[in-house]
Amino acid sequence: MNRANAVCLAAPRGAVEVRPFEAGEPGGGEVRVRMEACGICHSDVMIAGLEKLPLSPLVLGHEGIGIVEAAGEGVTEVSVGDRVGITYFGAGCGQCAACGSGHARYCAKQSNHGYTRHGALSAHAVVAAQNLIRVPAALSPGEAAPLCCAGWTAMGALREAGIERGQWVAIVGFGGLGHLACGYAKEMGARVAVIDSSAEKLEFARSLGAEIAVLPDTARKTIVKETGGVQAAIVFTAAAAAAPVALSTVQRRGSLVLVGLTADAFPVSMTEVVLKGLRIQGSYLGTRQDLERVFEMAAAGRVKAHVSMHGIGEAPELIGRLGRGEMRGRAVVGF
Ligand SMILES: [Zn+2]
Numbered sequence: 001m002n003r004a005n006a007v008c009l010a011a012p013r014g015a016v017e018v019r020p021f022e023a024g025e026p027g028g029g030e031v032r033v034r035m036e037a038c039g040i041c042h043s044d045v046m047i048a049g050l051e052k053l054p055l056s057p058l059v060l061g062h063e064g065i066g067i068v069e070a071a072g073e074g075v076t077e078v079s080v081g082d083r084v085g086i087t088y089f090g091a092g093c094g095q096c097a098a099c100g101s102g103h104a105r106y107c108a109k110q111s112n113h114g115y116t117r118h119g120a121l122s123a124h125a126v127v128a129a130q131n132l133i134r135v136p137a138a139l140s141p142g143e144a145a146p147l148c149c150a151g152w153t154a155m156g157a158l159r160e161a162g163i164e165r166g167q168w169v170a171i172v173g174f175g176g177l178g179h180l181a182c183g184y185a186k187e188m189g190a191r192v193a194v195i196d197s198s199a200e201k202l203e204f205a206r207s208l209g210a211e212i213a214v215l216p217d218t219a220r221k222t223i224v225k226e227t228g229g230v231q232a233a234i235v236f237t238a239a240a241a242a243a244p245v246a247l248s249t250v251q252r253r254g255s256l257v258l259v260g261l262t263a264d265a266f267p268v269s270m271t272e273v274v275l276k277g278l279r280i281q282g283s284y285l286g287t288r289q290d291l292e293r294v295f296e297m298a299a300a301g302r303v304k305a306h307v308s309m310h311g312i313g314e315a316p317e318l319i320g321r322l323g324r325g326e327m328r329g330r331a332v333v334g335f
């Protein structure tokens with residue numbers, strides 16, 4: 001019935017494979033979505049490499065666009081026929097301090113699509129209804145999909161960085177998140193410097209309006225010379241080695257914002273942080289307003305995600321390529 005192909009992680013650190021999957025019926029607070037598209041995110045690569053999984057086999061994917069085809073009991077957020085976006089954030093517990101203060105994404109008991117519950121890289125997906133976003137009809141599934149994670153997270157980080165018109169921001173890592181962050185930063189009137197270890201991605205950054213695009217080993221010298229130090233440097237890449245490089249480009253009383261996920265540590269000079277009054281902060285996903293804002297900006301044609309569309313059969317290979325840093329823009333699977 002709703003048995004169809006899905007991108008499954010067979011076991012912890014196991015193979016990513018396309019196999020038939022029965023999404024089943026939505027329970028209380030859940031809906032079943034007929035998927036149109038789902039992007040592939042670096043977090044899928046990270047989850048595929050974890051030693052333990054809360055669920056296995058696990059359907060990956062948390063950047064999904066589709067149409068609600070069935071709703072479970074108690075669902076008030078969306079209705080059958082609505083076009084919705086599925087993010088990594090499933091539902092919060094609704095009772096903790098984080099949930100009560102508008103920061104449910106920091107809830108310790110949250111559910112996550114494509115991690116603690118099945119995700120959206122599937123022809124049909126049963127997902128939590130609580131945090132779905134309505135998707136404007138004007139957006140194609142391919143351009144809408146990356147907004148659910150890459151766009152949302154990029155916007156959240158820029159807001160946390162407190163970037164204002166005319167200020168410089170350094171974007172470290174020019175993949176799915178970085179290229180959208182560049183577009184949003186420019187829309188906000190900020191000036192953009194990009195650091196990436198791929199010459200091809202630096203070229204891409206220049207084509208999207210980055211005024212400075214440099215390799216990591218010359219980043220500090222070039223960026224400090226040309227900008228006097230950026231207001232904030234945002235690390236989107238999952239490489240710990242990028243953080244000290246990013247920090248070295250930040251001006252006094254500026255910020256280092258960490259977004260890319262790695263268990264690795266990086267060295268930091270406490271003296272430098274103290275004497276320059278630097279802030280180091282993490283940013284995870286974004287607020288509901290951030291999510292709405294990226295969809296509004298996309299629907300108005302102000303910032304466009306650069307995507308390549310693929311069939312579901314290509315997903316395992318795409319996840320491998322993303323892990324090796326070989327993807328430009330965002331890879332999206334169409335259903
Ligand atoms: Zn993601």
Ligand SMILES: [Zn+2]
Pocket residue numbers: 092093094095096097098099104107108109110
């Ligand atoms: Zn909570």
